[in-house]
Amino acid sequence: MTLRRFSISDRNDNQVTIEIDTDVLTEDLAHEVNNFLSGAKERLAGFDDEDIYACVAMMAAHRALLMMMADGGALFPTCDSQRSDAWTADLLKEEGMPSAGVRIASAYVEVPDFDELEVHEE
DSSP, X not given: OOEEEEEEEOTTSOEEEEEEETTTSOHHHHHHHHHHSSOHHHHHHTSGGGOHHHHHXXXXXXXXXXXXXXXXXXXXXXXXXXXXXXHHHHHHTSTTSOSSSXXXXXXXXXXXXXXXXXXXXX
């Protein structure tokens, strides 16, 4: 098993760690995942050396962040395989995601509280 691990974060310090097993998710399959959504060439061009695995990891992390925020957040370390497996199973059911080869290894995703928001009239 050849694993590549990617840590993806947003501007609010939410972070998801994605592992990709390149023996399961081959380059051809990774390109299929990227090509599922429009803008595949542009998306891939944004990565050094057009790294298809980094691109798929970013796509998976984006989807995972949205799912976790909709669920009120998620906090689990790499050693929490039960929560990792549960979130990964949900992710891999999403349209356009591969059926295997991608794993959410850890997550630190918080949804802001009402009091943390700011309003500005324009």
